[in-house]
Amino acid sequence: xVKKDITESEIIESIADMWRPLNEEQRKFLAQxxxxxxxxxxxxxxxxxxxxxxxxxxxxxxxxxYKDGVGGRSQIIRVIKPVEYFGYRAYFAGGNFVTxxxxxxxxxxxxxxxxxxxxxxxxNNELALFFIKQLSIDLGISDERTVNLTQKHIRxxxxxxxxxxxxxxxxxxxxxxxxxxxxxxxxxNLSNMTTSNAxxxxxxFATEKLIAIDGRKIKLIDEEKxxxxxxIG
Amino acid sequence: xVKKDITESEIIESIADMWRPLNEEQRKFLAQxxxxxxxxxxxxxxxxxxxxxxxxxxxxxxxxxYKDGVGGRSQIIRVIKPVEYFGYRAYFAGGNFVTxxxxxxxxxxxxxxxxxxxxxxxxNNELALFFIKQLSIDLGISDERTVNLTQKHIRxxxxxxxxxxxxxxxxxxxxxxxxxxxxxxxxxNLSNMTTSNAxxxxxxFATEKLIAIDGRKIKLIDEEKxxxxxxIG
DNA sequence: ATAAAACCGTGTTATAGAGCACAAAAATAC
DNA sequence: GTATTTTTGTGCTCTATAACACGGTTTTAT
Numbered sequence: 001x002v003k004k005d006i007t008e009s010e011i012i013e014s015i016a017d018m019w020r021p022l023n024e025e026q027r028k029f030l031a032q033x034x035x036x037x038x039x040x041x042x043x044x045x046x047x048x049x050x051x052x053x054x055x056x057x058x059x060x061x062x063x064x065x066y067k068d069g070v071g072g073r074s075q076i077i078r079v080i081k082p083v084e085y086f087g088y089r090a091y092f093a094g095g096n097f098v099t100x101x102x103x104x105x106x107x108x109x110x111x112x113x114x115x116x117x118x119x120x121x122x123x124n125n126e127l128a129l130f131f132i133k134q135l136s137i138d139l140g141i142s143d144e145r146t147v148n149l150t151q152k153h154i155r156x157x158x159x160x161x162x163x164x165x166x167x168x169x170x171x172x173x174x175x176x177x178x179x180x181x182x183x184x185x186x187x188x189n190l191s192n193m194t195t196s197n198a199x200x201x202x203x204x205f206a207t208e209k210l211i212a213i214d215g216r217k218i219k220l221i222d223e224e225k226x227x228x229x230x231x232i233g
Numbered sequence: 234x235v236k237k238d239i240t241e242s243e244i245i246e247s248i249a250d251m252w253r254p255l256n257e258e259q260r261k262f263l264a265q266x267x268x269x270x271x272x273x274x275x276x277x278x279x280x281x282x283x284x285x286x287x288x289x290x291x292x293x294x295x296x297x298x299y300k301d302g303v304g305g306r307s308q309i310i311r312v313i314k315p316v317e318y319f320g321y322r323a324y325f326a327g328g329n330f331v332t333x334x335x336x337x338x339x340x341x342x343x344x345x346x347x348x349x350x351x352x353x354x355x356x357n358n359e360l361a362l363f364f365i366k367q368l369s370i371d372l373g374i375s376d377e378r379t380v381n382l383t384q385k386h387i388r389x390x391x392x393x394x395x396x397x398x399x400x401x402x403x404x405x406x407x408x409x410x411x412x413x414x415x416x417x418x419x420x421x422n423l424s425n426m427t428t429s430n431a432x433x434x435x436x437x438f439a440t441e442k443l444i445a446i447d448g449r450k451i452k453l454i455d456e457e458k459x460x461x462x463x464x465i466g
Numbered sequence: 467a468t469a470a471a472a473c474c475g476t477g478t479t480a481t482a483g484a485g486c487a488c489a490a491a492a493a494t495a496c
Numbered sequence: 497g498t499a500t501t502t503t504t505g506t507g508c509t510c511t512a513t514a515a516c517a518c519g520g521t522t523t524t525a526t
Contacts, residue, residue: 092369128361
């Protein structure tokens with residue numbers, strides 16, 4: 001069911017697909033420069049304050065980008081799915097990471113030195129536009145998120161997170177179960193609330209038959225209602 | 234004291250300065266395509282949901298980018314000072330505005346059709362990198378802001394806003410007074426709190442001699458203490 | 467297999483900050 | 497110059513949600 005191992009050629013294929021803008025020479029250049037790194041569940045990929053050196057591409061697995069705030073509370077900023085790029089923003093901004101990243105699940109990451117990427121961006125406009133588009137999308141999401149997290153109430157925020165997880169990682173074959181199994185704490189950190197409130201609100205949702213919970217497995221039953229709750233806040 | 238009128242040539246100069254990457258031909262192209270628009274105090278520049286058509290460059294004045302959330306509450310996302318570009322994110326992301334923009338003060342804005350900009354970005358890599366850098370910086374700020382607004386307490390958020398305004402618009406000649414005069418409501422919308430709490434917290438700061446208030450004039454007296462309050466939340 | 471640690475669930479309490487209501491002052495309109 | 501609207505300031509109440517405590521359960525380590 002789950003692919004146990006990814007061959008080198010499959011990786012190159014994924015990347016080649018993403019790097020469609022590149023010409024033959026540039027692809028070769030890239031193929032010579034990337035390395036593969038595997039991360040265990042919960043393993044940290046990079047930390048806040050570190051200097052970015054590589055463009056990261058999630059080949060396989062699930063990753064969270066988060067930020068530790070005041071009083072040990074952590075906020076999940078975004079989540080990464082295969083095959084998405086991350087870890088490059090800080091480099092382009094000319095600073096260090098303001099976020100940290102860790103693996104939700106065992107993950108395989110392709111790493112490309114940022115200088116190599118920068119060189120390619122300089123000579124390939126389509127690639128530059130790829131980054132412009134991606135950054136623009138992420139910035140829009142971030143702006144939306146700021147308002148949602150600050151203004152919506154707990155139920156709205158949790159409903160939003162559940163829908164967000166569905167959009168990000170999809171559902172299992174049954175068409176209902178979220179295909180990511182998060183701890184209550186991660187769910188809380190995604191929704192800007194305490195763990196207890198995540199637990200409570202989640203069971204409320206279950207009582208109201210909006211979802212069904214079985215440990216970390218969450219089935220979305222009444223998605224329309226969840227959308228409504230998310231919308232009105 | 235305040236420049237009453239800006240000549241056409243001054244505008245072209247400002248823009249030429251920002252568009253350093255461009256060659257002679259490209260500058261000419263640009264000079265043929267821009268238009269100037271003036272906005273009154275509090276006038277809306279663009280609205281959420283509208284389709285972006287122009288790159289906007291604030292020549293003169295002060296602008297807020299904000300988002301209306303649930304229950305009529307508004308959140309100021311970022312502020313623009315001369316000579317900064319804005320209004321282009323949504324175009325690059327391929328969607329409509331998710332924010333709105335309005336003038337804090339009478340403002341002069343240079344508008345360049347996005348198709349013209351896109352064309353230039355396609356043929357000029359340095360320009361593309363300019364946008365990549367700007368978007369990367371803004372995304373970093375937005376991520377920081379998300380956590381600050383959600384996790385810090387009122388005093389921390391307000392202190393942060395005051396420092397943020399100083400960084401954005403600077404101080405007057407006395408070296409203390411913020412050179413932007415905001416309503417308490419705007420201050421509240423910047424800091425994610427109600428107007429009453431902005432008023433209250435502001436007078437607390439004044440009582441504690443961290444600031445001095447005279448109507449909308451705010452003098453930063455003990456900046457170090459403000460920084461500390463902002464940091465610890 | 468057993469111990470230790472991490473996670474889940476629930477009840478209880480405490481409080482930061484929202485949500486009024488209302489008066490005074492200032493800005494704007496007429 | 498007077499009227500009207502907007503902004504500022506203050507006091508009071510109420511509630512959403514954090515904070516804490518504790519017992520049961522599951523996972524992980526040895």
